[in-house]
Amino acid sequence: xxxIAMVCLVSAIASGLDVRPNLDAARLLTGSFSFRTxxxxxxxxxxxxxxxxxxxLGNYVFSNLVNGSFSQSWEAVTSPLFAPVSARLSFxxxxxxxxxxxxxxxxxxxxxxxxxxxxxxxxxEVDEAIADDTVDQRIDWAAVMARKEYVEGQDxxxxxxxxxxxxxxxxxxxxxxETTEVxxxxxxxxxVSYQIDKRGHTETYEVFITKKxxxxxxxxxxxxxxxxxxxxxxxxxxxxx
Numbered sequence: 432x433x434x435i436a437m438v439c440l441v442s443a444i445a446s447g448l449d450v451r452p453n454l455d456a457a458r459l460l461t462g463s464f465s466f467r468t469x470x471x472x473x474x475x476x477x478x479x480x481x482x483x484x485x486x487x488l489g490n491y492v493f494s495n496l497v498n499g500s501f502s503q504s505w506e507a508v509t510s511p512l513f514a515p516v517s518a519r520l521s522f523x524x525x526x527x528x529x530x531x532x533x534x535x536x537x538x539x540x541x542x543x544x545x546x547x548x549x550x551x552x553x554x555x556e557v558d559e560a561i562a563d564d565t566v567d568q569r570i571d572w573a574a575v576m577a578r579k580e581y582v583e584g585q586d587x588x589x590x591x592x593x594x595x596x597x598x599x600x601x602x603x604x605x606x607x608x609e610t611t612e613v614x615x616x617x618x619x620x621x622x623v624s625y626q627i628d629k630r631g632h633t634e635t636y637e638v639f640i641t642k643k644x645x646x647x648x649x650x651x652x653x654x655x656x657x658x659x660x661x662x663x664x665x666x667x668x669x670x671x672x
Contacts, residue, residue, distance in 0.1 A: 451564040452587045454513045454577040456484075456491040460645035465663040467614065468499060470656065475500040478659065480648075482573075490516055493570050498524065501657075503531075507569040513577065515541075515567040515592070522548060532557070532594050539563065545594045561590070561598050568593040571601060571625070572648060576640040581605050581621045596629040611639045611649050613660040618649050 476499020
């Protein structure tokens with residue numbers, strides 16, 4: 432590390448700023464990834480995650496279409512270093528789909544609106560300050576697998592933002608390497624767990640990610656005991672304009 436970089440880092444820590452971890456979306460495989468969702472061993476739905484890169488702006492666009500019991504769709508746009516740009520979420524499908532929120536990120540603030548699912552008439556405006564190391568919560572799993580190296584026992588931290596939970600601290604713990612079998616095949620993975628400290632409670636997630644870049648998600652365990660497993664992946668998509 433250069434002397435100037437070291438001084439900047441020390442200054443950031445001394446001033447209480449949250450230093451963004453070494454995340455890089457270029458370490459992820461782009462393309463389309465199909466998953467099945469299991470609850471108590473039974474399939475309850477399917478989802479398709481797409482990751483693509485904008486050739487013009489250089490940002491990464493993550494989207495997910497979920498069918499079945501957890502029907503929803505979302506999109507999150509981020510810089511290559513996971514600084515959030517925008518996010519939106521809808522529940523339901525087709526003509527029954529209803530917008531849950533739309534967010535825009537600008538430096539250390541997030542603005543937008545939220546439409547409560549149970550009380551759609553009570554639209555709420557969003558205008559909040561966020562930590563410097565914030566990642567949009569839609570893609571916390573992607574940020575977790577965007578590190579350069581994964582050494583068992585190491586940990587790192589960052590924040591995520593969700594309009595319901597606010598700005599929450601994420602603590603990531605790197606686990607052991609293992610072989611993970613899913614419908615898409617058998618993969619050499621790293622087990623990574625992360626906790627999100629939300630208002631009044633903590634949520635724990637566990638992901639199984641491929642060891643070598645470009646990485647992709649193989650399996651994930653959620654706090655509600657549901658599990659997603661990779662069923663199929665396509666070749667990387669071409670960069671979009």
